[in-house]
Amino acid sequence: MRPYFEKMADFGRELxxxxxxxxxxxxxxxxxxxxxxxxxxxxxxxxxxxxEKINARGQMTVWQRLDYLVEPGxxxxxxxxxxxxxxxxxxxxxxxxxxxxxxxxxVIVGFDNKVMAGAWLAGQSxxxxxxxxxxxxxxxxxxxxxxxxxAKLPEQEKFYANRRGAGTPFFRHAExxxxxxxxLAGIYGTxxxxxxxxxxxxxxxxxxxxxxxxxxxxxxxSGMAPKGGFDTEMAETLIEKAKxxxxxxxxxxxxxxxxxxFFRYVYEEEQGVLDGxxxxxxxxxxxxxxxxxxxxxxxxRFPVEDLYRxxxxxxxxxxxxxxxxxxLVDGSEHLEFRPDYGPEVYTGLCKIDGFLLGCIGNRQGxxxxxxxxxxxxxGIGGKLYRQGLIKMNEFVTLCGRDRIPIVxxxxxxGIDVGDVAEKAELLGxxxxxxxxxxxxxxxxxxxxxxxxxxxxxxxxxGPTANRHNAFSLGTAASEIYVMHGxxxxxxxxxxxxxxxxxxxxxxxxxxxxxxxxxxxxxDKSRPLFCAKxxxxxxxxxISDLRGYLVAFAGAVYQNPRSICPxxxxxxxxxxxx
Amino acid sequence: MAEExxxxxxxxxxxxxxxxxxxxxxxxxxxxxxxxxxETPIYIPCNGTVKEVRVKQGAEVEEDDVLAVxx
Numbered sequence: 001m002r003p004y005f006e007k008m009a010d011f012g013r014e015l016x017x018x019x020x021x022x023x024x025x026x027x028x029x030x031x032x033x034x035x036x037x038x039x040x041x042x043x044x045x046x047x048x049x050x051x052e053k054i055n056a057r058g059q060m061t062v063w064q065r066l067d068y069l070v071e072p073g074x075x076x077x078x079x080x081x082x083x084x085x086x087x088x089x090x091x092x093x094x095x096x097x098x099x100x101x102x103x104x105x106x107v108i109v110g111f112d113n114k115v116m117a118g119a120w121l122a123g124q125s126x127x128x129x130x131x132x133x134x135x136x137x138x139x140x141x142x143x144x145x146x147x148x149x150x151a152k153l154p155e156q157e158k159f160y161a162n163r164r165g166a167g168t169p170f171f172r173h174a175e176x177x178x179x180x181x182x183x184l185a186g187i188y189g190t191x192x193x194x195x196x197x198x199x200x201x202x203x204x205x206x207x208x209x210x211x212x213x214x215x216x217x218x219x220x221x222s223g224m225a226p227k228g229g230f231d232t233e234m235a236e237t238l239i240e241k242a243k244x245x246x247x248x249x250x251x252x253x254x255x256x257x258x259x260x261x262f263f264r265y266v267y268e269e270e271q272g273v274l275d276g277x278x279x280x281x282x283x284x285x286x287x288x289x290x291x292x293x294x295x296x297x298x299x300x301r302f303p304v305e306d307l308y309r310x311x312x313x314x315x316x317x318x319x320x321x322x323x324x325x326x327x328l329v330d331g332s333e334h335l336e337f338r339p340d341y342g343p344e345v346y347t348g349l350c351k352i353d354g355f356l357l358g359c360i361g362n363r364q365g366x367x368x369x370x371x372x373x374x375x376x377x378x379g380i381g382g383k384l385y386r387q388g389l390i391k392m393n394e395f396v397t398l399c400g401r402d403r404i405p406i407v408x409x410x411x412x413x414g415i416d417v418g419d420v421a422e423k424a425e426l427l428g429x430x431x432x433x434x435x436x437x438x439x440x441x442x443x444x445x446x447x448x449x450x451x452x453x454x455x456x457x458x459x460x461x462g463p464t465a466n467r468h469n470a471f472s473l474g475t476a477a478s479e480i481y482v483m484h485g486x487x488x489x490x491x492x493x494x495x496x497x498x499x500x501x502x503x504x505x506x507x508x509x510x511x512x513x514x515x516x517x518x519x520x521x522x523d524k525s526r527p528l529f530c531a532k533x534x535x536x537x538x539x540x541x542i543s544d545l546r547g548y549l550v551a552f553a554g555a556v557y558q559n560p561r562s563i564c565p566x567x568x569x570x571x572x573x574x575x576x577x
Numbered sequence: 578m579a580e581e582x583x584x585x586x587x588x589x590x591x592x593x594x595x596x597x598x599x600x601x602x603x604x605x606x607x608x609x610x611x612x613x614x615x616e617t618p619i620y621i622p623c624n625g626t627v628k629e630v631r632v633k634q635g636a637e638v639e640e641d642d643v644l645a646v647x648x
Contacts (some may be wrong), residue, residue, distance in 0.1 A: 314616075383608055
């Protein structure tokens with residue numbers, strides 16, 4: 001199949017002088033939003049104690065541990081700003097992402113030991129659920145940096161119990177292990193109760209000499225029996241007991257290395273734990289990239305920085321989707337699937353780091369005379385019509401057959417509406433796409449380039465509508481909502497306006513409410529809000545998008561659960577005709 | 578030789594960025610038409626001088642209307 005993939009058709013063109021001139025402002029606006037996001041990320045990194053204070057205790061911070069553990073240039077952070085319940089700490093208290101350790105991709109997660117010594121906080125188990133799902137979807141080892149002081153006790157009702165509560169990582173670890181996915185854990189510090197299970201549930205435990213894991217910690221042992229309240233005498237007794245247990249917390253290396261042997265290895269130095277993880281990752285089974293590459297990796301032919309000029313921040317402005325894609329894929333080459341059908345959607349095969357991926361994206365702007373063929377109104381890109389939905393159904397089905405992972409690039413305002421659209425079966429074709437995606441069982445990633453709206457955000461590979469979405473990224477231009485805020489205000493208040501008008505009452509208060517609702521939609525659809533609530537897994541600088549694509553491609557082809565030999569693939573042959 | 582700039586779709590002209598006599602370059606943005614909640618920019622097709630501008634901001638245009646002429 002070399003003739004198909006080694007050199008595919010070129011696409012994209014250099015930006016002309018006029019385009020460079022008129023996009024200066026857009027570039028500056030996108031960079032300004034990225035600076036805002038970068039500041040929020042910096043705040044998360046600086047949460048809790050300063051690094052110097054942790055280092056003075058002879059400990060590394062989680063960030064320093066990650067720096068030492070992960071190969072330079074491969075770290076792709078996820079969920080950095082995820083804080084769905086608005087914790088005052090500004091974080092769910094775990095740091096995670098994709099990265100390479102000793103040449104192998106892994107899902108990596110660690111407790112932030114600067115914040116309450118890595119305690120469980122609200123929203124954390126939702127964060128970890130995304131991580132265990134990611135390891136499951138990509139079939140990658142999960143590497144933990146455990147350093148968990150237990151629960152933030154005054155807020156336990158927010159996270160302790162329930163179906164998606166803080167204890168669920170323990171059975172999810174078991175689930176991963178039963179699927180053959182190893183969970184490695186470097187263990188530091190004091191890890192009582194939840195922290196203890198967090199430490200013991202992984203597959204292989206690499207312990208620092210000063211760490212401990214236990215069913216209960218010193219604090220619990222000293223205050224074990226409730227007596228209906230507290231008084232001074234009891235407080236004095238507790239002080240004595242706590243002093244004793246503070247000096248000797250249960251579950252130390254003396255117990256869990258010397259006696260139980262739960263700890264497979266113990267290391268004198270903090271870095272030794274990380275070296276142990278590196279050594280095991282070096283031995284982790286993984287295909288060499290050459291097994292699945294279809295060509296030598298190539299950089300795109302155009303600078304990635306062009307994306308700041310090509311992707312308009314203004315949601316009303318149109319752009320050329322292919323020009324965006326040409327800045328992301330190897331050699332700016334592709335094999336386009338059905339170019340003459342469903343013009344609102346791009347579907348094609350591209351290479352990332354030499355690996356084959358299916359790419360799907362929304363074209364923007366006027367779609368030409370006579371389209372959609374079932375209506376008497378013009379078709380505008382961003383919307384989905386009958387042909388585009390059929391084309392995506394066909395493309396994902398064939399990707400599934402050929403075991404080709406898929407990248408979705410969304411900028412969609414929704415599916416066409418009205419009786420004409422219903423007659424054209426768009427409701428059914430949207431759900432068909434959900435069915436088609438689900439039956440592929442290939443890993444997918446999503447980039448919401450700009451708009452993710454209405455059912456189209458679901459059906460175009462969105463995390464809400466399938467089990468195959470490994471992660472979803474946003475840009476400085478991303479906005480996600482069920483519909484535009486002004487449309488929502490009209491839907492909510494139009495009848496009220498009629499009533500007020502008919503009753504001869506002033507309209508000002510209704511209009512004010514409409515403006516408030518539209519503003520609320522705006523505020524709650526911005527990149528920072530999407531990241532905080534988890535609508536997106538990370539807001540990524542546009543210049544870093546290709547790095548995430550490289551990570552995704554390398555990760556999905558490291559240990560795929562099923563394989564289609566290149567010379568058995570149908571999709572490239574269907575494209576060729 | 579004159580080249581006409583036609584409206585690719587029906588809509589409202591929301592901005593006119595050229596005036597008669599302007600020296601223009603290929604790919605400069607000439608006008609913007611709004612339709613279906615989206616703004617469609619219309620670009621200058623070739624280097625030249627603006628000979629005519631037949632629409633003003635706010636005008637409603639039909640598909641294939643002549644918007645401007647470049648010489």
